[in-house]
Amino acid sequence: MAVEADYYELLEVERTADDATIKSSYRKLAMRFHPDRNPGDAEAEAKFKAISQAYDCLKDPQKRAAYDRFGHAAFQNGGPGGGGAGGGGFSDLGDIFETIFGSAFGGGGRQQARRGADLRYDMEISLEEAFHGKQAQIEIEVAASCDPCGGSGAEPGTGTRRCNLCGGHGQVRAQQGFFMVERTCPTCHGRGEVIEKPCRKCGGEGRVDQPQKLDVTIPPGVDTGTRIRLGGKGEAGPFGAPAGDLYIFVHVRRHPVFERDGTTLITRVPITFTTAALGGEIELPGIDGERHTVPIPAGIQSGKQLRRRGAGMPVLQGRGRGDLVMEIMVETPTKLTTRQKELLRELQETETGEECPQSKGFFDRLKEAWNDLTD
Numbered sequence: 001m002a003v004e005a006d007y008y009e010l011l012e013v014e015r016t017a018d019d020a021t022i023k024s025s026y027r028k029l030a031m032r033f034h035p036d037r038n039p040g041d042a043e044a045e046a047k048f049k050a051i052s053q054a055y056d057c058l059k060d061p062q063k064r065a066a067y068d069r070f071g072h073a074a075f076q077n078g079g080p081g082g083g084g085a086g087g088g089g090f091s092d093l094g095d096i097f098e099t100i101f102g103s104a105f106g107g108g109g110r111q112q113a114r115r116g117a118d119l120r121y122d123m124e125i126s127l128e129e130a131f132h133g134k135q136a137q138i139e140i141e142v143a144a145s146c147d148p149c150g151g152s153g154a155e156p157g158t159g160t161r162r163c164n165l166c167g168g169h170g171q172v173r174a175q176q177g178f179f180m181v182e183r184t185c186p187t188c189h190g191r192g193e194v195i196e197k198p199c200r201k202c203g204g205e206g207r208v209d210q211p212q213k214l215d216v217t218i219p220p221g222v223d224t225g226t227r228i229r230l231g232g233k234g235e236a237g238p239f240g241a242p243a244g245d246l247y248i249f250v251h252v253r254r255h256p257v258f259e260r261d262g263t264t265l266i267t268r269v270p271i272t273f274t275t276a277a278l279g280g281e282i283e284l285p286g287i288d289g290e291r292h293t294v295p296i297p298a299g300i301q302s303g304k305q306l307r308r309r310g311a312g313m314p315v316l317q318g319r320g321r322g323d324l325v326m327e328i329m330v331e332t333p334t335k336l337t338t339r340q341k342e343l344l345r346e347l348q349e350t351e352t353g354e355e356c357p358q359s360k361g362f363f364d365r366l367k368e369a370w371n372d373l374t375d
Contacts, residue, residue: 005050005054007053007067008058011029011051011055012025012029019059022055022058022059026051026054026059029051030051033045034048035048114238115242116207116242116243118235118244119233119234119244119246120249121246121249123138123249125218125222125250125253127258128287129218130220130221130223130313131220132220133219133220133221135218136216137213137214138216139212140211141209142235143208143236144207144209144210145207145236145240145243146206146208148199148202149199149201149206151206151207151239152199153199153202153205153206153238154196154197155197155198158195160193160194160195160196162192162193163185163188163191163192163193163194164187165186166187168193169192170184170185171184171185172184172186191239205238206236207236207237207238214233216228216230216248220316221263221315221317222316223313226249226250230245230247230248232245260313262322263313263314263315263321263323264313264323264324265322265325268329269284269328269329270329270331271296271329271330272331273330273333276330277298277299278298279296279297279298280295281294281296282296284326286311287312287313287324290311292308292324296328300328300330301328301330303329304328305325305328306328308323308326310322312324
């Protein structure tokens with residue numbers, strides 16, 4: 001038996017060479033041994049054919065993987081060396097690819113009917129609805145199982161028969177060069193059987209587009225990005241295959257009062273500077289509809305946060321609630337009566353600087369820095 005030359009040696013590259021190296025070497029060798037450059041040279045012509053065959057194999061990742069593992073035996077059946085079991089014991093390239101890569105590349109036989117597609121539905125709700133939860137009904141257009149044929153695709157009273165083209169295997173094989181290629185049967189689409197008489201309503205597909213009304217439960221505590229899965233409510237699979245799922249994506253509308261950070265609610269509360277100075281209390285309605293009385297300590301500053309425990313959003317699928325955070329904003333008056341201005345001037349005349357320690361401390365530091373510069 002003649003020993004076939006190694007493909008890598010023919011192309012003068014290492015077995016670890018990348019695609020670019022293999023391609024570059026092949027081009028150089030092809031130009032050197034091309035019959036047009038070597039008229040009448042049988043040896044050069046044979047060499048050209050050999051390197052072309054080697055490059056045809058190694059440029060294809062799947063063929064190269066098969067060659068690296070099994071050598072020339074990977075291509076002997078149905079290849080240029082003739083038939084028979086000589087060398088490899090594989091019936092065709094599909095068996096080799098199935099051994100290396102699994103059934104996705106090989107003769108996996110009849111295909112199972114594919115599952116229906118998953119669907120997405122975007123639902124917008126208010127923050128109050130996110131707090132309490134809600135029951136909603138949605139309507140979607142979806143491919144549903146055909147009632148007359150029960151999803152089989154066959155006219156009632158009829159059935160299926162074995163596909164004549166693939167013989168019931170769901171796959172057909174064709175010779176391409178020295179490779180035997182296996183593909184899904186174009187007649188039965190991999191099922192291995194065909195419908196004798198297609199259903200008149202669905203045209204043999206087993207499903208039809210129709211509107212559906214679905215009840216959806218939105219649990220308390222959902223947030224933007226929460227995904228709710230309705231199993232089996234997506235598209236029906238063809239020919240009676242299982243349906244996909246429907247995913248509800250929740251979007252919570254922006255609230256005019258509260259900002260949300262997880263289960264924490266944040267609101268900015270403006271107060272008068274007299275309330276900030278003397279203290280007092282404010283009444284704030286919560287997201288739960290309850291009124292919360294919040295004491296304001298005397299001398300509070302802008303940016304100070306007051307927290308009411310357990311007055312925020314509920315924990316999704318859990319227990320308890322987050323907090324309500326009130327960020328204080330001291331508002332300087334812009335419209336004062338003459339009397340109010342007089343009172344403020346009287347207050348100003350009595351100020352010693354000790355009333356506002358932060359302001360006094362700042363100007364003391366500023367004075368010290370100025371003295372250091374002038375010394």
